[in-house]
Each structure stands twice: as structure tokens, then as C-alpha cells.
Amino acid sequence: YKTFLTEGSAVGTVNGLAVVGANNGLSDFSGIVMPIVAEVTPAIQKGRGEVIATGKLGEIAKEAVQNVSAVFKKISGSSKDITNMDVHIQFVGTYEGVEGDSASVSIATAVISAMENIPVDQSVAMTGSLSVRGQVLPVGGVTAKVEAAIDAGLKKVIVPASNFGDIVLDHAHKDRIEIVPVTTIREVLENALVDCPAKTELLSKMGGPVAEGTKAVMPNKKARAGGNVA
Amino acid sequence: YKTFLTEGSAVGTVNGLAVVGANNGLSDFSGIVMPIVAEVTPAIQKGRGEVIATGKLGEIAKEAVQNVSAVFKKISGSSKDITNMDVHIQFVGTYEGVEGDSASVSIATAVISAMENIPVDQSVAMTGSLSVRGQVLPVGGVTAKVEAAIDAGLKKVIVPASNFGDIVLDHAHKDRIEIVPVTTIREVLENALVDCPAKTELLSKMGGPVAEGTKAVMPNKKARAGGNVA
Amino acid sequence: YKTFLTEGSAVGTVNGLAVVGANNGLSDFSGIVMPIVAEVTPAIQKGRGEVIATGKLGEIAKEAVQNVSAVFKKISGSSKDITNMDVHIQFVGTYEGVEGDSASVSIATAVISAMENIPVDQSVAMTGSLSVRGQVLPVGGVTAKVEAAIDAGLKKVIVPASNFGDIVLDHAHKDRIEIVPVTTIREVLENALVDCPAKTELLSKMGGPVAEGTKAVMPNKKARAGGNVA
Amino acid sequence: YKTFLTEGSAVGTVNGLAVVGANNGLSDFSGIVMPIVAEVTPAIQKGRGEVIATGKLGEIAKEAVQNVSAVFKKISGSSKDITNMDVHIQFVGTYEGVEGDSASVSIATAVISAMENIPVDQSVAMTGSLSVRGQVLPVGGVTAKVEAAIDAGLKKVIVPASNFGDIVLDHAHKDRIEIVPVTTIREVLENALVDCPAKTELLSKMGGPVAEGTKAVMPNKKARAGGNVA
Amino acid sequence: YKTFLTEGSAVGTVNGLAVVGANNGLSDFSGIVMPIVAEVTPAIQKGRGEVIATGKLGEIAKEAVQNVSAVFKKISGSSKDITNMDVHIQFVGTYEGVEGDSASVSIATAVISAMENIPVDQSVAMTGSLSVRGQVLPVGGVTAKVEAAIDAGLKKVIVPASNFGDIVLDHAHKDRIEIVPVTTIREVLENALVDCPAKTELLSKMGGPVAEGTKAVMPNKKARAGGNVA
Amino acid sequence: YKTFLTEGSAVGTVNGLAVVGANNGLSDFSGIVMPIVAEVTPAIQKGRGEVIATGKLGEIAKEAVQNVSAVFKKISGSSKDITNMDVHIQFVGTYEGVEGDSASVSIATAVISAMENIPVDQSVAMTGSLSVRGQVLPVGGVTAKVEAAIDAGLKKVIVPASNFGDIVLDHAHKDRIEIVPVTTIREVLENALVDCPAKTELLSKMGGPVAEGTKAVMPNKKARAGGNVA
Ligand SMILES: [Ca+2]
Ligand SMILES: [Ca+2]
Ligand SMILES: [Ca+2]
Ligand SMILES: [Ca+2]
Ligand SMILES: [Ca+2]
């Protein structure tokens, strides 16, 4: 059953990317599109917001959700009353569980989209870990993930700048998708959210603090200008 | 002991559907009607509502309850003070425990019926998973569940649109029930709640946000028009 | 040591019924009177009532307490400030632990008696599970439980209507107790609480919502009129 | 090291009685004096009182503390703001842990003494379980406990009325202590607290509700008049 | 690395004493100085103070911290708003964990020093358990602990009065330290805190309630006058 | 992937130092730079700040975070409303988990930098445990950590004064970094934070209480003046 879109836009819904078979020690694992859906509701306890993530998350994935919560509490918490919001995050269809922190950028984008009510471009896929200050950190299996995005018919894939040099595409996949290396959550949102006044306002609000210190995770900055990999 | 109704209406009471024998690896499991009962009471802690589900729920079933809570908090939370409500959800008679997320639409319907005090049509059965944004997601064992609904004398069964093509009924069961494929919780409520002014108001309130983005889970939309399966 | 009364009345004290030996797989288990005592006190945390049950309860018994709490929060929560009450429930003398949900009607009756300060008739025994909406659901071992009530010198026993047909009494026990089949907690209270103005007021308050939908669990309604079983 | 007094009086301090060796299946266990000390302090969390018991309590002992808390919350909670009190209960010197509910009357007496600032007579020892409504329930090992109280030089021992008939003293112990069978916590306090205006006020306040229903646990009432056992 | 002082004074810092090797069943364990450091900070949760102890505490040590908290909440809680204080207690350097309750007097002294901002005399060492009412209770290994205090160059050691008779010093250690047997936390503070107006005020405030009932743990009172042991 | 900076400055970001291979019992472990990132956000629960640390922390590391929280709550809690702040602490890239308390000074510096919005000099690395009163305590593996800082191109390394004498550098590493022995968190901040008015104000505010009692951990004070080790 296909549980994600590849065109149009939707609020709170992001095409994440994951690898399967990575835990069996074999080098040949394959990538899949793993949808992340978020919703923000009135809190069921007055003044006591909660972040609730489902999908049988492993320890690292649970900690990733905590790190991501620092990012969205910082971005939306000054202008909204997050103490009266429950934030729900759902990994769709992960009945066998999910591990790792590479969905961090997807979770952050889904939640911020839901919180700010700005739609996400459904032709975009993404992967990337996050620091609590919004820096995009490297992940594994980037080539397999990009291939999965291409195979699913997606048009753009957002990857950590520090992983940009890792991507080696075979002839069948080459030049069939736009690869966007990023270093901050601000750049992720810039590329994944649909253009609208609310998006412009959000990005201008984020201008300062989140981008700060991000040079730390961008050794391959020139690669970004270099366009697609081979 | 029969613990469910097959006609009339009742608040907070839904005829869910489940499969038994699905965990022993055999292909021949059978469906059953599994009643879900919900009640909404004054909270025992001021401003601190709680969602309490019983029936020896497994990990996936507990997470399904959390996902469903996003749906009813969003739907009822803007017009009601959910911080002073305790929401009780009971799987009736599941002494051996219950697993899976296919009761999600049943739980959502039972709770919303109890919260809004709108009766549920007891001639209806249903199965389906839910996203936190109210999209109906596919489940397993749909043919066996539909057969169980027919055998119990029920008149209508609500199934995920993405499962509609999976239903293969034998001669004995064919054409004996109305099968309604749905893609959102709004459609579930439209088909399961008894017509009344409160229902009309609820559905009009839900018009926008819940239906949004639901195209993602409806690859079989044309099948819906096609009527009954063979 | 006898730890229960068989005549007179007492607030917050109910003669429950249980079976022993039911878990060893033998068909010959026997019934016992298992007293349930409840007390309602000022909460030790402001605005944060708690339900505390003791007696080494197993998982199903703990869930039964949660289901029962929906019933008494609904019944008493609109007219009393339950957020400033701690509800204590004690299974007396169950040092080896207690399992199952058949004490649900006893717990509900003891708590409502304590909350409303209406005495319980101590010549009455009872058994029955409960839905969160106050419907009486079937239990096991009813014949053995009725025999235990008779042997203890009790005068009336309340049983789920759906279990009424299960009772088969031998010559020694036949016709020695009044058996009352019930379908709702309202009927339980009607039969177990001592007649007084507070009881009349309570039952009239419960008239509507609790009885609603209870036809679902009463397939044997005619049996009630049929009097004692053989 | 002797950690208890045998004369005079002290607030919040009670000479409980326990048996050692009871868990090894032998019939010859012996009794000991087990001091219980309680203190009531300003709560460290505003409006959120807590009951904290130490001494490596087993499951039944922890539940006994919860049952006892119903008793002291009921007795003192109407006239004092228990939501701003932390109640500390200490089993002194039980480094190997403590199990059972026979210290319930000792805990209740120590806490009520500390809460009401009424000294306890240190020449008194006691044993007994409690219902959540203040009824004294039977315990095991009463003969060994009475012997221990005698050997320690204590002058009076309070026991459950239902255990009064169990006490069989040998020639060396006979007639050397006053044995007081009781059926309610009110009678315990009457016998253990030092006479003073605060005690008189407390007992008169308790007159009604706590004594109610206590006939249930007093089959041996005449034995009390009969004086010492042989 | 030496992590404690042997002269001067410091707030919130106490030279506790412990034994090592006591758990391996050998009779020859040795004593060490084990520093306890406490700090009192603004609470991170409004109106919800917390007591946080670190150093890999075992079960008995954790319960000792709870018992000690009764003592400092009672002493400082009437004049200070402890609901807005977080109390931190650190066993320094106990990477292998710490067990037992013999550091109770050290913890109490460190916390009260930090709370009241009264320095502790760093030439003093101490050992002793505490009741929740501030009585000093006996501990094990007192001779080894006193020897450790002497070897570390400390000038005074505070011990439970009930342990005073246990101290047997060899020729090398005899007469080289002042040993102060105590029966209450008030006496501990009198001997360990640096003389200042705040100390005088504190002790006068404690005059009544804490000392009460302490005769129970002081069978060796005359020994105190007798000076050093042999 | 390099996930840290070696020049410039960044808020909430510190170059900690750790050793790997220390747990396998071999004497030849090596040091690494382990970045610590902190962020302070609006609390998601009104008046209920939380400290959340990620990176698969072991028991000692979790306790270190608690000890460090005493330090930053004391330093910032009097002038800021910490009850409405969530403090996030992230050990970057520690997928195998992290143990020990030697990152304490790094955590404290990262959090205080984030709370006070004062940048940290990224050419600085540091290691050191902390007492709850802000004293720097000794750690293990200092030589390997200093070598790692040198190899990474860092210019200054902050170490506990009590570890200063432990550092033995080989010819390749000698004289290539400034080593700063410290005894208090105040000295750490003095050396790691970028000079600015906010820093001056912070240090002057900390002047008294934190430095107090720190002589206890500084046996090598003269070594500091002695400059580099050999
Ligand atoms: Ca991903
Ligand atoms: Ca754009
Ligand atoms: Ca179902
Ligand atoms: Ca209709
Ligand atoms: Ca029963």
C-alpha cells in the first residue's frame, strides 16, 4: 500500500528516507520512503504540553525526537503558547520498529509545518540528523536513500552537506533528482515548505539564532555549488 | 456471551472487527466482532485530562490509542475543555490481550460519539488504522473481518479505501453487506454516526483540516464507485 | 477469621464473590466471599484526586479498577468535586493476589456507597464485570459463587443477566437465596444500597445516561422473570 | 543496640511488633519489638503532599501503608491542610526488609500522633492490620509478638479482637502484661495515646464514621471481657 | 586525589566517614573519609522542590536520603519556602556506588549548612544514621571510621552515642582526636557548624521538637563524659 | 565527519574531551574531541522546566548532568525564570553511549553559554568533573585528552588543577598547546567564554558563592604558575 504522496502539498506530512537491512551486517541494504506525519492539538493537560512519538522507536530514535523538540520549541515557542499544545509525531507503517536519528530533519519539518500551518512540498524527500541548535548532522546510507527517492518518483532530496560527497549514483539513477545539501534546519525548511507569506515570516524570524555556529558541520561547502554527484 | 448489538444505536459503543489466529503463522485466521466502548467523565485531576485504555493492549495497540488521541483532541479540543475530561476506552472481553492498530477508527468513533453525545449506528462494523491527522490507513485481514461482520448480522462495514481491492468474498457471503471504503475519519463518522443536528454540526466543523492531505492514502479511489467485490 | 458481615448495613463495604482454584486448570474450583472495602478521603494533593487499589491486583484486576473508575467518576463527578478526593479500594485478605474483573460491580458499589455515604445491605453478595458505561458484563464461575453466598448465610446474590442461565444449583443449595440478574450498575445499586432519600436521589440522577445501551448485554432477559434455576 | 523506649512518652514513635523467621516455613519463629517512627513536615511541593515510607518494604507492606494513609487522611484531612504536608514513616533497623501488613495499626498511630502532636505511651506495644475504613483486621504470630512485648518490659499490648483467642502464653509469660483486644483504630488510639485535651478532641471527632461497620471483624467480643488467656 | 579539606570551614561540605571492604564478608575492612557536598538552588519547577542525590546510591542509601529529608524539611521548612528549592546532595568519588545509612548525619549537616548558609568546620568528621525525627541511630564500623579520621589529620569526630562503647583504638591512634557521642541532629550541628549568629538562631529554633524522645538511643550517656576510649 | 569547530566562537557549543578504549582494561586508550551542544528553549510545560540530556548516557553520566544542573540553576536561577526553560544537552555522535563524569565542565559551559547567550571560544577544549557547588574535581586519561586536543588543532585546554601533575606529553605534543589548570567553574568560564560585557557581568555575579571552599581540590596550585608540563 502506498502511504505517501509524490506531488502536491500537505501540512504536517514529510517524505522521510530510511534504509532497511542495515542492521543485519550486510553491505547491501536498500532505501525506502518512510512517511512522517505530525499533528499539533490542544493539550489534554492545562499548561502541560507533551511530545508524543509513535512507531516503535528505539532508544536513539527517541533521543532524536527529544533533540528535535529543542529545535521546534525554540523556533515556535516565543510566538506561540506551546504549553497548551500536544505535539504528535507518527512514523507510518514501522510495525517492526525504527532506529537511528536520520529522520530528525523530517520530524522537525513535519512538526513545524503542523505548528505554523504551512504545507510541505510532497515532491521532496529528506534525510539528516539534527543538533539541538538546528545544525544538520551527517547520517548513513545516503546513496541508498537518494536512490529510493528517485525510484519513488520524487523530484528533490535534501541531504546533510557533510554527506554530499558520499553520494555515488549508478547510471540508472544519475541526474534524475535535484540533490540539495544543507547545514541548518532553516535551509531544510526553505527547500521543503511551500512558498507563502507564513513561510517568509517564519524564515525571517529564524534568521539569527538557528543558523549560528553551523559552519561546524559543513566541510564540503564547495560541493554544494558543484551540483549533482556521479 | 454476546456482548454487542446489531441494530439500534448507542452512544460510545462501536462494533470493531479483529482477526484471531493471525499470530500463529497460519494463513487461515478468522474474523470476530470486537466491541469498543468509550466513556468521557469529569477528570479526577483538575486541568489534567487523561486517556485510559484497557483490554491488555500490546505496544502497537497502545501507540494506536495515542495516535487516535491526536484525532479526537483536534476535533473536540477547540470547542470543549478537554483538560477536565478523562477519556476511557475499553476493549471488551480481550482477556488474552489485543495487538495491532486496526481498531483505530473504532476507537476514534467511540470516543467522539461519547464526547459529542451522538449515538453510533449499531448495524455498522468497521476496521482501519489512522494517521494522527485523521487519514484512514490500510490494515490486514479485511476479507475475514468483512465475513465476520456478515455472519454477525451487521448491515454495513467500513473499510480503508486502500484495502478495498483486497476483499474477496465467497459465494455464501457475497452481496450480503454494504461495504464502504473510506479515506478519512470524517467519512467514517459520516457513515457510522446516527443522523442528527449534532452530527451535522460536527461534520461541518471538521470540513477543512481533517480531510486535508488524505489523497495520500487513496490509490483505489475508482474502486469505491465499483460497488461490491467478488 | 471471618472478615465480613451477613446482616445489617455498612457504608463502603461489599460482599464480593470470587473463585479459588480456577487457575490450576481443574474444573472443580470453589467460591468464596471476598470483602471489598472502600473509603473516600480528602486528596493529599490539591486538585489531584487518585484512585488507589490494594490487594496484590493482577493486570486484569487493575484494568477493571480503571474501568470502574469511569463509572463512579461519571455518576458522582458532576455533583461532587472529585479532584479533591482520594478513592481507596481494598481487597481484604488477598495476600496471594487477586485476578480477573468479576469484582467490578462490587468495587463500583463500595466506592459509590462511600462517596455518597449510603449504606450497603450486608445480606447481599454480588459478582459481575462492568463496561466503562455501566453495563454489567458476564463473568465465570457463577454457580460456585452463588453456592458460596448461600453457604455464608447471605440472602441475596446479584449476578450478570447474561450469566443467569449458567447457574445450576444442586439439591442442597436450591431455592435458598434470591438471585437477581442485572444488566446495569443502576440495577446493582437499586438492589444493594439500603433504601433512603439519598439512594432515591442517586438513582433518579442516574436514570438516563447509565442505563443507555444496556440492551446489548441482556440476551436472557426473560430468564429473570423465571425465578430460580435448577 | 536498643532503639526503643519502654516507658515515658514520645510523639510519632510507636513500639510495633513483628515476627522473625516466619518466612522459612518453620513453626518456631520468634517475636521482636520493631519501632515505627513518623514525622510530618512542610511539603517540598506546594499543594502536593506525599507519604514516604522507608525500611525496604515488601509489596504487602507498601500496600498496607497505602491503606493506612486512607485512615489518617480521613481522620486529619478535614481539619488540617494535608496537601501541604509530607508524611514520613520509618521502620527502624529493618535492613533486611519488612513484609506484611501487621504494622498497620503502629503506622497509623505514629502518623496520627505526629500530625496531631499527641504523645504515644511508650510502655505500649501493638500489632494489627487495618481496613481503609479503620477496622482492625487479624494478623499472624500474635502469641510470639505478645511474648516479645513482655520480654522487652512493656506493660500493655494492643491486638486485634479477632486474634484474641489465638494467644496461648506459657507459664513464664502468663499474667505479665495487659492485653487489649480492639476492633477499630479509634480504640487503638484510645489505648496508646497519652491522655490530654488534644486526644479527647481527636477521639470525639472520630466518634461516628470510623467506628461504623466494625462489628464485621469482632467475632470474639466476649473474650475481651474474659481477661488474660492461658 | 585529595578531595576534602582538614581545616578551615566551608558551606555545604562535610567530611563523612565510610568503610570499604565491608561487603566482602571479611572482618578487616578499613575506614575512609567520604566527602558529602550539598547545594540548594532555585527550583527548576515552580512550587515543586526536589531532593536529588548522586553517587550511585544503593537502596538503603536512597532511603536514608528520604529519612534525612524529613529532618531538614522540618528544621528549615517553617521559615523558608522549600517548595521553590532544589536540594542537591553529592557523594564525591563513589564511582563504585555507596550503600548504607551511616552518612545520614553528614547529609543532614551538609544540606542544613547550604540551606542556612552556615559554614561547616572542616576539621570535623562524622558518622551516624538518623530517624525521621532527628534522633541519631547506631552504625557499623565505628572504630575503623575513627581511625580514618585520625589518619586524615582531622581533629574531631562525631559518633552516635549508642556506638561510643564500640570504639577500641590501638596505641597508634589513641588520644589523637576528640570523640563526640551524640543523640540528636541538634547536637551534631552544635559540634560541626562554625559558631555564628545564624547558628545560634538555628539551634534555638530547634530547641524543642527535634530533641524530644531521643533518650531512646542513648544507653551510653555517661560514656560521653568519660572522654576518650581505649 | 568533523562535527566541531577549532576556531571562531559559537553559543552553546563546547569541545569536550573523552577517551575511547578505556573500558577494555588496556592501558593504551586514546583521546577524542567530543562536542557538547546545549540549547535553552521556552518550557513546554508552564512553570515546569526540564533538563534533557541525549547521547545514550550511562548512569554516572546521567548523575553528572544532575550535579551540573545544580551549578547552572544556582548561577542563572536568581536572575532568570528557569521554571519556564527547557534545557537541552546533546552529546554529539555518541551512538555507542557515553559514560563517566569528565564532561561535567563542558556541559556546564555549554548550558551557561546558551542560557546567558555568551559565545564559547571554539579553539578551547576542556575536561573535568564538577561538584554541585562548582568545584572542579579530577578525572582520568588527561594526557590522552590533551594529546587529542593538540591533534585536533585546538589552542587551549582546560584541565582540573588536581590533574595538572598527571600530564606527561611526548616530544611530538610538547609545548604545542596552552594548558590551563582550574579549580572552579568560574575559572573555566573565564577561560572559555569570549570576552564581552555579558561575560564580565556573569563573572562578577559569580564572584562569591561558587569559588567558596574550592581550596579542597587544588593541591597543585603552584603547578599552575609553572606553565607547561614535560
Ligand atoms: Ca530519514
Ligand atoms: Ca521555493
Ligand atoms: Ca478493528
Ligand atoms: Ca446517514
Ligand atoms: Ca466478585
Ligand SMILES: [Ca+2]
Ligand atoms: Ca429495596
Ligand SMILES: [Ca+2]
Ligand atoms: Ca506490628
Ligand SMILES: [Ca+2]
Ligand atoms: Ca488512658
Ligand SMILES: [Ca+2]
Ligand atoms: Ca558516614
Ligand SMILES: [Ca+2]
Ligand atoms: Ca563551638
Ligand SMILES: [Ca+2]
Ligand atoms: Ca570531557
Ligand SMILES: [Ca+2]
Ligand atoms: Ca580572555
